[in-house]
Amino acid sequence: MAKNENINERKNYLGIMFNCCKVYGRIYKNKEGTAYVGRCPKCMRTIKVPIGEGGTNKRFFNAQ
Numbered sequence: 001m002a003k004n005e006n007i008n009e010r011k012n013y014l015g016i017m018f019n020c021c022k023v024y025g026r027i028y029k030n031k032e033g034t035a036y037v038g039r040c041p042k043c044m045r046t047i048k049v050p051i052g053e054g055g056t057n058k059r060f061f062n063a064q
């Protein structure tokens with residue numbers, strides 16, 4: 001009954017630098033596994049990083 005999960009299930013969060021406030025934080029995968037979503041711990045802006053086919057290599061993102 002368990003659906004086939006992502007084969008390359010590594011970690012369900014992404015450590016990123018929030019360029020808006022120059023703070024480091026984590027954002028977590030959404031339940032669909034299509035993006036990492038979270039909020040800047042300082043200014044509480046939301047950020048969404050789409051997960052590509054090969055995953056994302058980027059480490060620095062701007063919250064919007």
Ligand SMILES: [Zn+2]
Pocket residue numbers: 018019020021022040041042043044045063
């Ligand atoms: Zn911020």
